[in-house]
Amino acid sequence: MSNSYVFYQGKIVKEEEVKISIRCKAFNYGLGCFEGIRAYWDEETNQLYAFRLREHYERLLQSCKALNINIPYTVEELCDWTLKLLRKNEFKTTVYIRPVAFKGSDHLFPTLYDDDNRILIYCHPMGNFAGKDAFRVCISSWRRISDNMIPARTKPTGGYLNSALASLEALQNGYDEAILLTDSGYVCEGPGENIFIYKNGKLITPPPSDNILEGITRDTVMTLAREELGMEVVQRSITRTELYSAEEAFFSGTAMEVTPIVEIDNRKVGDGKPGEVCKKIKEIFFNITTGKNPKYAHFCTPVY
């Protein structure tokens, strides 16, 4: 995407103009944090809507705080720059937006104790990222990093090595994705997605204290299940066996959206087909991403 415009250090510039040193700490040690945001294109109204933009930048600034990356922008300013950037790129398609805040210094040691703090934002057209209607998954032999190792409840770039190892193992063994357990053996999340199961009329998802990232799509799904389907939603620890006996299971995430899980460790989830609850949630989710439902219009920021 070298002809694209990006935001870097207070300016919108051509992507090819950004030069980052090979010695940069973010590259050498993963000293950074990031966000993943979607803007949804609506053919009917010729409009692009950034989805829950504010919440993503609130989370980015929380991540920055945890990692001592001091970015001189407020949530409002970051939202404004993002809207400007989308307009500058003249996108007329659904887009994934990637802000990255990082330590830019060339200093050799992996310390966060310096003040070379940088931020960039780039965008990438993105349709159905999952690439499949349903996933076959396995439990990873890698455990999810816990909060006292790397603050996994932020989005630290370095933490994604853990995600990448779990995905690698899953793909090498012929699965579509992995599910990571916590250090104590409870279900945590996917490498880049939260997880839900449905059983006995309840939607169940692991609590923040089980080291999950508190996903913004997770929050949207919980809201929609409660408000639109009148469903009870419970945040509690989930055991591995419960996964196998769930009636339904699905992932939620900005890139992955709402993706049904139809098989876990070669055991069918329910009847091995995408479940009805998941299908309903997915349908309602896609109805709210382009500002059509007034009740959730505040989730959508028009770009043009």
Ligand code: PMP
């Ligand atoms: N967990 C992890 C580890 C993630 O990387 C993501 C993607 N940001 C999620 C969950 C889902 O979060 P969100 O819905 O905010 O994209």
